Amino acid sequence: MYQNCDAEDPAVELARTSTSAPSRNRFERRRAETRQAFVRAARQILAETGDTSASIQTIAERADLGFGSSYNHFESKTELFDAAVTDALEEFGKTFDEHLKGIDDSAQLVAAGFRLSARLVGSRPELMQVLRHRGLSHIHSDSGLAQRALRDLEVGVATGRFTITDPTVAVAALGGSLPALLELRFARPDVDGDEAASNLAEILLRMLGASWEDAHEVAQRPLPDLD
Amino acid sequence: MYQNCDAEDPAVELARTSTSAPSRNRFERRRAETRQAFVRAARQILAETGDTSASIQTIAERADLGFGSSYNHFESKTELFDAAVTDALEEFGKTFDEHLKGIDDSAQLVAAGFRLSARLVGSRPELMQVLRHRGLSHIHSDSGLAQRALRDLEVGVATGRFTITDPTVAVAALGGSLPALLELRFARPDVDGDEAASNLAEILLRMLGASWEDAHEVAQRPLPDLD
Numbered sequence: 001m002y003q004n005c006d007a008e009d010p011a012v013e014l015a016r017t018s019t020s021a022p023s024r025n026r027f028e029r030r031r032a033e034t035r036q037a038f039v040r041a042a043r044q045i046l047a048e049t050g051d052t053s054a055s056i057q058t059i060a061e062r063a064d065l066g067f068g069s070s071y072n073h074f075e076s077k078t079e080l081f082d083a084a085v086t087d088a089l090e091e092f093g094k095t096f097d098e099h100l101k102g103i104d105d106s107a108q109l110v111a112a113g114f115r116l117s118a119r120l121v122g123s124r125p126e127l128m129q130v131l132r133h134r135g136l137s138h139i140h141s142d143s144g145l146a147q148r149a150l151r152d153l154e155v156g157v158a159t160g161r162f163t164i165t166d167p168t169v170a171v172a173a174l175g176g177s178l179p180a181l182l183e184l185r186f187a188r189p190d191v192d193g194d195e196a197a198s199n200l201a202e203i204l205l206r207m208l209g210a211s212w213e214d215a216h217e218v219a220q221r222p223l224p225d226l227d
Numbered sequence: 228m229y230q231n232c233d234a235e236d237p238a239v240e241l242a243r244t245s246t247s248a249p250s251r252n253r254f255e256r257r258r259a260e261t262r263q264a265f266v267r268a269a270r271q272i273l274a275e276t277g278d279t280s281a282s283i284q285t286i287a288e289r290a291d292l293g294f295g296s297s298y299n300h301f302e303s304k305t306e307l308f309d310a311a312v313t314d315a316l317e318e319f320g321k322t323f324d325e326h327l328k329g330i331d332d333s334a335q336l337v338a339a340g341f342r343l344s345a346r347l348v349g350s351r352p353e354l355m356q357v358l359r360h361r362g363l364s365h366i367h368s369d370s371g372l373a374q375r376a377l378r379d380l381e382v383g384v385a386t387g388r389f390t391i392t393d394p395t396v397a398v399a400a401l402g403g404s405l406p407a408l409l410e411l412r413f414a415r416p417d418v419d420g421d422e423a424a425s426n427l428a429e430i431l432l433r434m435l436g437a438s439w440e441d442a443h444e445v446a447q448r449p450l451p452d453l454d
Binding site for chain 1: 434
């Protein structure tokens with residue numbers, strides 16, 4: 001009865017919405033924060049160890065959260081680490097969007113992407129360690145990054161910038177070369193990172209069908225500032 | 228006294244050698260077999276799980292050996308897994324030598340290497356899973372495989388087959404593309420593996436400086452039989 005009454009009274013309805021929504025929002029927000037704390041801790045551990053051998057207990061301790069609460073968010077350790085990699089890939093994609101916006105030339109986008117990644121090793125080491133260790137296993141998934149690379153390649157083919165017949169293997173070559181570049185940056189700090197990234201971008205543009213002169217010129221263009 | 232006597236008697240010396248050497252050999256052989264059983268078990272587990280989270284206990288159980296005996300051979304789990312990856316890389320290198328011997332053309336060697344690898348996914352899945360998951364972390368090390376790739380590239384440059392100025396980044400691109408191809412083979416069984424490998428080889432040869440026609444022709448040459 002009371003309920004029916006309420007339902008017909010817009011003022012009561014409004015009052016109920018305005019009191020319950022914030023508390024639901026607060027609950028949802030806290031829930032999201034807890035989930036994100038687990039993800040952040042898993043990312044850190046992944047970056048430090050390079051593998052997924054840490055226990056949920058260890059991740060929970062790092063997040064300063066109770067062990068049991070992880071099961072409100074993740075069914076297994078695998079799911080938690082997958083969420084950590086997805087989170088890193090999304091952050092990486094956003095960083096690209098932010099820094100490379102305004103670049104229309106597909107060739108320049110590819111080159112700038114590699115060169116930017118090499119620089120991020122210095123400024124965002126945790127993020128790039130995750131990509132170094134786990135990026136490869138996501139290049140043929142439906143992750144944002146693989147789709148983005150495929151889209152850029154298709155635009156390049158449509159505009160005549162690239163000449164490739166099999167975009168899937170081109171994505172494989174690009175998606176394998178990126179963690180290989182990160183591996184080089186982390187494992188061989190003696191190698192000049194900017195130069196290596198430009199040189200790699202240049203030969204990858206050749207691979208995609210750019211002329212040698214063109215590939216060289218595009219790979220040397222000024223890079224947007226990272227700061 | 229007795230010892231001095233012996234030392235001056237070649238017949239006694241010979242007799243001693245001929246009795247002690249086999250027992251030392253037997254000891255060494257058993258020791259090597261035990262080590263190899265640990266390595267083999269670690270390889271299997273690495274291939275199955277894709278990571279190094281298994282405990283030494285688990286590896287020992289798989290090898291049907293006592294947990295403690297691992298410490299006669301490996302100081303840590305990391306050392307054991309490293310030995311497993313090195314073992315796989317060596318087997319991979321030997322398989323290359325075996326199947327690609329007689330090929331002098333550097334471009335054909337690169338193409339055949341990629342195409343052979345794609346086929347080995349079917350016939351040697353355990354070996355190729357290890358390379359899929361762990362190959363990347365060894366491409367800038369002094370491992371046999373990286374050195375081999377560098378040597379092939381340098382021969383290609385010397386003979387005018389390849390035009391690259393920075394062999395280190397070319398090794399990165401090749402060494403990253405190989406696990407990416409394996410990832411594609413394992414993660415996307417719907418994709419034609421032979422065709423993907425040939426297409427990838429073709430664009431990688433372009434990257435190394437081969438003309439498009441040349442790259443296409445080389446990537447389609449008959450492949451040595453695997454059996």
